[in-house]
Amino acid sequence: NAGVTQTPKFRILKIGQSMTLQCAQDMNHNYMYWYRQDPGMGLKLIYYSVGAGITDKGEVPNGYNVSRSTTEDFPLRLELAAPSQTSVYFCAISDGWGKNIQYFGAGTRLSVL
């Protein structure tokens, strides 16, 4: 998956629990993104980052937080998990110039029960 590693692959949370989804890249790309994909739906952007120390909200940021302290890592934090956050989460990277193609990690499948 184009140098993008997501952990864990699967996770079951109870309502109200918190967790961090990890995303690491070895491509030295500046841009990183978090998407969620609900069953049978397209991808919705949660947060993105254009470089270390810089993050911004996407289309569906409520209930999530991010940080970007290094170029390599872009963790996504879920606080007080809710059933509505049951989804598959994808991290993506792009180099931020030229065609700026986005490449995706393998995803994290999260269930909140």
Place this chain on the structure above:
Amino acid sequence: QKEVEQNSGPLSVPEGAIASLNCTYSDRGSQSFFWYRQYSGKSPELIMSIYSNGDKEDGRFTAQLNKASQYVSLLIRDSQPSDSATYLCAARLGAGNMLTFGGGTRLMVKP
């Protein structure tokens, strides 16, 4: 609200036929368009990108863009059962970095 629309399908075609997947977008400022293939349970993988009006061919795949009609399509020639997947259309506004995705079209190629 910027939208990218796709028919969810499933689109069923026989092996060897041409599969035609369509996508419309609402924002006239969109400049770049991408087709991703997503197998069940897997992540999206890029198969085509197109930036200017007309056709772009890559092997069995042809992407078509008509900015006046705000329409993008993907043609798959000589469809194979291994092409069975969900195809996601995405649009990027101007020189920005954000992609807006459609809901995807599920393609089924029957032997």
